[in-house]
Amino acid sequence: MGLGFVVGIIGGFLIAHAAFSTIQYRGELKIMEEQFTGPPFNVVIELLVGLGLCLWAGLAVPTKFLSILPHSDENRVVSLPANLDFMVFNHRGKVLPSNPDLKLKI
Numbered sequence: 001m002g003l004g005f006v007v008g009i010i011g012g013f014l015i016a017h018a019a020f021s022t023i024q025y026r027g028e029l030k031i032m033e034e035q036f037t038g039p040p041f042n043v044v045i046e047l048l049v050g051l052g053l054c055l056w057a058g059l060a061v062p063t064k065f066l067s068i069l070p071h072s073d074e075n076r077v078v079s080l081p082a083n084l085d086f087m088v089f090n091h092r093g094k095v096l097p098s099n100p101d102l103k104l105k106i
Helices: 003-032 041-060
Strands: none
Touching: 003 041
């Protein structure tokens, strides 16, 4: 495990602890019959630190980005599925004019 992975785990624990602290704070407010206006300041700071650690880990954990080769057979956009049973040609588009020379007036 690398440093980025460990930092991500710590960030996840911080976010989970902030959620638990907010739920516990709301329970205490219900006992004291007060209104909930928002979480305490220390919980907000804990949440922001956890979010920052998770974002940093999300950028640090992935190894090397691989380039997408446009001429690869696996990356073809035009490839059709092997099973053509699910292709539907009877749809609402048939009421549109089929003349390709028509242009929209702008």
